Amino acid sequence: MAENNALRVIARLRQIGPALVFGVSFLALWEAAVRGFDLKPYFLAAPSKIFEQFFKNYSRIWDASMVSGGNALVGLIVGTVFGVAMSFILSRYRFLGELITPLAIALNAIPIFVLVAVLNNMYSITSEIPRRVMVTLVVYFIVLVNVAKGLTQVRSTHVELMRSYAASEFVILRKVRVPNAVPYLFTALKVAAPASVITAFVSEYFGGLQNGLGSRITSNIANAKNAAAWAYVLGACLLGLAFYTVSIILESATRKGDTK
Amino acid sequence: MSALEVAGASKIFNQGTTKQVDALIDVNLTVNPGEFVSLIGPSGCGKSTLLRLIANLLEPTSGSVSVNNKTAAQARLDQDYGMAFQQAGLFDWRTVSKNIELPLELKGWDKAKREARAKEMLELVKLPEFADLYPWQLSGGMQQRIAIARALAAHPPLLLMDEPFGALDEMTREYMQGELLRICGETSTTVVFVTHSIPEAVYLSNRVVVMSPRPGRITEVIDVDLGSKRNEDTRAADGFFKSITAVREALRGTHADHAAANAIRGVEDR
Numbered sequence: 001m002a003e004n005n006a007l008r009v010i011a012r013l014r015q016i017g018p019a020l021v022f023g024v025s026f027l028a029l030w031e032a033a034v035r036g037f038d039l040k041p042y043f044l045a046a047p048s049k050i051f052e053q054f055f056k057n058y059s060r061i062w063d064a065s066m067v068s069g070g071n072a073l074v075g076l077i078v079g080t081v082f083g084v085a086m087s088f089i090l091s092r093y094r095f096l097g098e099l100i101t102p103l104a105i106a107l108n109a110i111p112i113f114v115l116v117a118v119l120n121n122m123y124s125i126t127s128e129i130p131r132r133v134m135v136t137l138v139v140y141f142i143v144l145v146n147v148a149k150g151l152t153q154v155r156s157t158h159v160e161l162m163r164s165y166a167a168s169e170f171v172i173l174r175k176v177r178v179p180n181a182v183p184y185l186f187t188a189l190k191v192a193a194p195a196s197v198i199t200a201f202v203s204e205y206f207g208g209l210q211n212g213l214g215s216r217i218t219s220n221i222a223n224a225k226n227a228a229a230w231a232y233v234l235g236a237c238l239l240g241l242a243f244y245t246v247s248i249i250l251e252s253a254t255r256k257g258d259t260k
Numbered sequence: 261m262s263a264l265e266v267a268g269a270s271k272i273f274n275q276g277t278t279k280q281v282d283a284l285i286d287v288n289l290t291v292n293p294g295e296f297v298s299l300i301g302p303s304g305c306g307k308s309t310l311l312r313l314i315a316n317l318l319e320p321t322s323g324s325v326s327v328n329n330k331t332a333a334q335a336r337l338d339q340d341y342g343m344a345f346q347q348a349g350l351f352d353w354r355t356v357s358k359n360i361e362l363p364l365e366l367k368g369w370d371k372a373k374r375e376a377r378a379k380e381m382l383e384l385v386k387l388p389e390f391a392d393l394y395p396w397q398l399s400g401g402m403q404q405r406i407a408i409a410r411a412l413a414a415h416p417p418l419l420l421m422d423e424p425f426g427a428l429d430e431m432t433r434e435y436m437q438g439e440l441l442r443i444c445g446e447t448s449t450t451v452v453f454v455t456h457s458i459p460e461a462v463y464l465s466n467r468v469v470v471m472s473p474r475p476g477r478i479t480e481v482i483d484v485d486l487g488s489k490r491n492e493d494t495r496a497a498d499g500f501f502k503s504i505t506a507v508r509e510a511l512r513g514t515h516a517d518h519a520a521a522n523a524i525r526g527v528e529d530r
């Protein structure tokens with residue numbers, strides 16, 4: 001038993017080992033470069049300084065993360081709900097799908113978050129709504145395209161089988177299309193979760209409230225506090241990672257049979 | 261009263277376009293209740309299409325299909341069909357047992373009854389220990405057996421099977437043939453069975469329907485006289501070989517008519 005566990009730890013280390021070694025050596029090289037070439041803090045801050053700043057400003061970074069993360073989460077949830085709802089409508093009325101899907105794909109390819117500048121004009125300067133709307137939009141299209149695919153691209157044998165059992169369109173939806181679309185939803189969420197953080201974060205560069213990670217980075221850079229700015233960048237990375245991890249955990253929790 | 265009556269049925273795909281395919285022309289077929297009829301013919305001759313017409317998954321371009329004196333559409337709504345397709349077509353998100361229960365669910369059976377029948381079917385296809393696994397954890401042949409179990413589960417009055425044993429090894433295949441005959445005999449099920457194997461067609465059937473390709477039509481119907489009780493001795497009986505020869509000759513005829521060398525590939529002498 002103990003031997004078994006030890007083996008499992010070793011296997012796990014083998015898996016993450018290379019990434020760990022790479023990460024640590026990258027940081028070491030960075031630190032060495034800053035010290036060796038005597039790089040000025042306004043040019044490039046040393047990792048040690050960044051970590052120092054990170055722990056010093058921990059509570060402020062946490063608060064800013066909550067603001068950006070909150071916007072991302074609200075947008076993620078609302079966008080997913082609307083995306084799923086719309087994909088049901090599209091799968092029901094195929095001609096709408098043919099109209100909207102190319103548009104959705106095109107919109108996915110361009111950085112639509114610049115729209116936030118326009119949205120900022122529409123709402124008061126103290127409103128979080130423009131950013132949340134932005135995240136919602138980005139998530140909406142990712143979810144829509146994927147889930148609509150999952151609902152429509154079902155195996156023809158499955159549909160024929162259901163029809164031979166006299167199943168109605170609604171029953172086919174419930175027993176074939178929806179289960180078929182579930183993995184597509186989680187694939188979409190794996191993409192949408194980090195994208196929601198990035199969008200929430202980048203949206204802050206276009207004015208509005210100055211309380212999120214993005215605005216903190218700008219203001220710290222403006223005040224020549226480079227290491228502090230990097231500390232907020234680190235916070236943003238961790239936030240994105242957290243969103244991604246949760247989406248992966250959700251996915252593996254709903255996947256069937258794999259762990260048996 | 262006939263269990264199945266196909267009268268002057270034709271099916272033309274993409275009619276009037278450059279992609280027009282005359283899949284079936286003027287097909288007439290009457291199947292009596294409890295009868296086992298096999299369809300055999302070169303690849304692409306319209307066997308699957310005929311099965312789909314019977315199942316009301318396709319509408320005939322002309323002609324009609326009736327099942328137990330009802331229209332095919334009504335028979336489908338009455339859930340008179342059990343189908344096994346060329347592909348197993350199991351649902352990856354359902355366990356093996358839940359896959360077999362699907363037609364029973366749609367008939368509104370309660371849970372206990374469904375589970376009991378699924379268990380029974382799993383015993384029958386000799387995979388009882390796989391009930392709680394998912395289809396992708398099974399081999400191709402095992403998946404096909406589950407699909408057969410699913411088709412049989414509700415004891416449908418009309419069973420339509422499209423090369424269901426194609427993916428099975430020879431021993432399992434013979435075993436499944438025996439079981440299929442037993443179940444269909446016990447439940448007086450009418451069967452239309454598509455196969456590429458002449459011995460299989462002969463062993464199972466009361467009649468073997470031989471089809472020709474492009475456009476698909478019925479060229480010959482061969483009565484197989486092996487009695488109603490068939491067992492392993494049947495495979496060594498004189499009548500068995502006689503019927504095999506008859507079917508083979510009928511198939512040769514269709515090939516000679518069309519002189520289509522590539523069509524021969526469709527039929528194996530298994």
Ligand SMILES: Nc1ncnc2c1ncn2[C@@H]1O[C@H](COP(=O)(O)OP(=O)(O)OP(=O)(O)O)[C@@H](O)[C@H]1O
Nearest residue numbers: 273274281283302303304305306307308309310526
């Ligand atoms: N949905 C469809 N649209 C257009 N053509 C089709 C369609 N389904 C079948 N066909 C054509 O009809 C013909 C008969 O096809 P079918 O699948 O019935 O053949 P088959 O006898 O079952 O062949 P096989 O033994 O290879 O399974 C083929 O030429 C095929 O290309």
Ligand SMILES: [Mg+2]
Nearest residue numbers: 307308346422
């Ligand atoms: Mg076929």
